[in-house]
Amino acid sequence: MPSPKIKCGVAGVGSLGQHHARIYASLPGAELTGIYETSDARAAEICAKHGCRRFATLAELGAACDAVSVVVPTDKHADVALPLLAAGAHLLIEKPICASLEEAERVLAAAQAARRIVQVGHIEHFNPVMAFLEKEIDEPRYITAERLAPYQTRGTEVGVVLDLMIHDIGIVLALVKSPIAKIDSVGINVLSKSEDIANARLQFENGCVANLSASRMSTKKAREIRIFQGDAYLSLDFMNQAGHLVRKSDIIAYGLKMKIGLVKAGDLSAIPVREIPIEKGEPLALELAHFVESVAKAKQPKVGGALGKSALEVAITITEQIRAARQ
Numbered sequence: 001m002p003s004p005k006i007k008c009g010v011a012g013v014g015s016l017g018q019h020h021a022r023i024y025a026s027l028p029g030a031e032l033t034g035i036y037e038t039s040d041a042r043a044a045e046i047c048a049k050h051g052c053r054r055f056a057t058l059a060e061l062g063a064a065c066d067a068v069s070v071v072v073p074t075d076k077h078a079d080v081a082l083p084l085l086a087a088g089a090h091l092l093i094e095k096p097i098c099a100s101l102e103e104a105e106r107v108l109a110a111a112q113a114a115r116r117i118v119q120v121g122h123i124e125h126f127n128p129v130m131a132f133l134e135k136e137i138d139e140p141r142y143i144t145a146e147r148l149a150p151y152q153t154r155g156t157e158v159g160v161v162l163d164l165m166i167h168d169i170g171i172v173l174a175l176v177k178s179p180i181a182k183i184d185s186v187g188i189n190v191l192s193k194s195e196d197i198a199n200a201r202l203q204f205e206n207g208c209v210a211n212l213s214a215s216r217m218s219t220k221k222a223r224e225i226r227i228f229q230g231d232a233y234l235s236l237d238f239m240n241q242a243g244h245l246v247r248k249s250d251i252i253a254y255g256l257k258m259k260i261g262l263v264k265a266g267d268l269s270a271i272p273v274r275e276i277p278i279e280k281g282e283p284l285a286l287e288l289a290h291f292v293e294s295v296a297k298a299k300q301p302k303v304g305g306a307l308g309k310s311a312l313e314v315a316i317t318i319t320e321q322i323r324a325a326r327q
Contacts, residue, residue, distance in 0.1 A: 003128040005031040006292045009065035009089070011058060011080050013037045013046045015154060016094065017071035023288045024069075025050040030256075030292045034105070036061045045263060048180045062087025067295045069288070070094060073157045074185075078103035078118040080120075085110045092172075092291045094121040095312045096166050097308035104312055108305045119301035120308030122170040129243065130171065130235050133227070137175050142228040145172065148218035151191055159194030161187070161289060161319045162312075165214035168304070169202075170227065172309040178206035180314065188321035190217050200318045236276065243276045251307075 008024040010017050010310035013035050025032040034053035037043040044052045055061040061069060062084040070080050070093040079096045081091055097120045098104040113117045124130055134140040145168040153316030155163045180202055187198035196217050202210040235268070 003029070003296065005029055006295050007033040007037070007064065008068045008292065009034050009055070009061045009068040011036045011061060011070050011084065011182075012072035013042055014071070017069065018042075019284055020069040020071055020092075020288065021046050021050055021052070024292075025052070027285075027289055027292060028288075029296060032062055033065050049226075053178045058083040059087045062089040065089050067092070067292060069291075073100045074155075074162060075157050078107055081107045082110055083113050085116055088114065088121075090117040090291075091306070092119045092121055095123070095157075095308065096120075096162050096312045097305065098312065099162070101309070101313060103317060104305075104309045107210075109308065110307045111305065117294055117298075117301060118305040118308075119294065120303050120305060121287065122167060122303045122308065122311065123201050123283045123287050123301050124167050124171055124238055125174065126290060127238050127283040128241055128281050128286075129225075129238050130174075130280055132243075132276060133171075133175060133225075133234070133236065135228060136232070136234065137229060140175055140208050140227050140229050142208065143172055143175070144223065145212045145225045146222055147212075147214045147224075148220060148222040149216045150218060150221070151196070151216050151302070156192045156194075157318055159187070159189075159192065159198070159322075160196050161198050161200070161217050161315045161322070162302070162304055163214075164216060164319070165198055165200065165212055166315045167312050168212045168214070168224075168225070170200065170307060172210045172212070173307065173310055174313070176204050176206070176208050176210065176229070178204040178208060181205045183314070183317055183321065185318040185321040186325065187318075195319070195322050198318065198322060202314070203303060204238075205279070234276075241278050241280045242277065244273050245276060246273055272309055299317070303306050 007028045010020045024030045032052045068089045081158045141231040147164045181202040185200040187195035190196040197215045227234045231248045
């Protein structure tokens with residue numbers, strides 16, 4: 001007998017939440033039960049498209065669903081998450097988990113008391129690029145990450161660190177697996193009340209250094225990471241799900257060939273640059289499938305509340321350093 005489908009809901013079906021609804025409606029192990037949405041027009045559109053119900057309150061949505069995505073502005077996460085948890089729903093909360101550590105602690109305490117799962121929507125952890133990095137990276141020594149986007153009003157209730165850089169903070173914390181010893185940050189605001197461009201240097205206790213840059217004032221989009229470790233250099237593109245690596249063993253072999261005259265000195269084209277075979281996939285679909293499976297099997301998700309809170313703590317430290325420098 002097949003297992004019953006997980007009843008799923010979405011709180012907030014705006015530009016991102018509509019995709020949560022679309023994916024829940026198509027996942028084999030899920031059923032899109034309903035939504036909570038303040039816009040009558042958007043609610044009617046999504047319900048007509050997917051044949052689901054609009055709930056009048058968060059409590060009603062939470063009571064009707066096993067699992068709910070919280071896809072509202074960051075400063076509303078706690079206000080939306082708490083009544084859903086009280087109603088008995090497991091939650092996927094879009095990143096960052098909350099706008100403050102105090103709110104995050106309240107949400108996680110409520111989840112623990114209700115024995116409910118909280119997964120945080122650090123979507124890049126489900127990008128096939130990250131799956132490759134998790135297998136290949138064991139001792140990173142230096143990391144650079146760049147995340148650029150054109151300006152848009154959505155998301156500006158928080159600064160670019162909580163809006164964009166937090167993706168790379170979560171990635172780096174997962175790859176380095178060492179406490180942070182020091183953070184140095186700079187940033188400027190251009191059109192928003194908070195920073196629109198930021199750079200942070202994270203120094204870890206194990207000696208690794210990560211340099212993170214984020215901008216929402218760019219003319220182009222970019223989500224790239226470069227990692228140096230003892231045996232390899234990797235350059236990967238999260239947006240296009242592609243990349244390449246150069247292994248130390250290949251560089252040594254190049255040196256030997258140059259020494260015996262098989263290649264000309266300075267001919268770097270002789271160093272094998274390996275294209276990384278990455279099986280492409282929609283990260284949001286992979287993330288929501290993992291969430292549904294975690295709820296079905298009552299297991300902790302890959303990106304749980306602890307990692308979400310750790311990433312938030314680092315992001316807030318960076319934000320506070322930037323604000324202090326402006327005063």
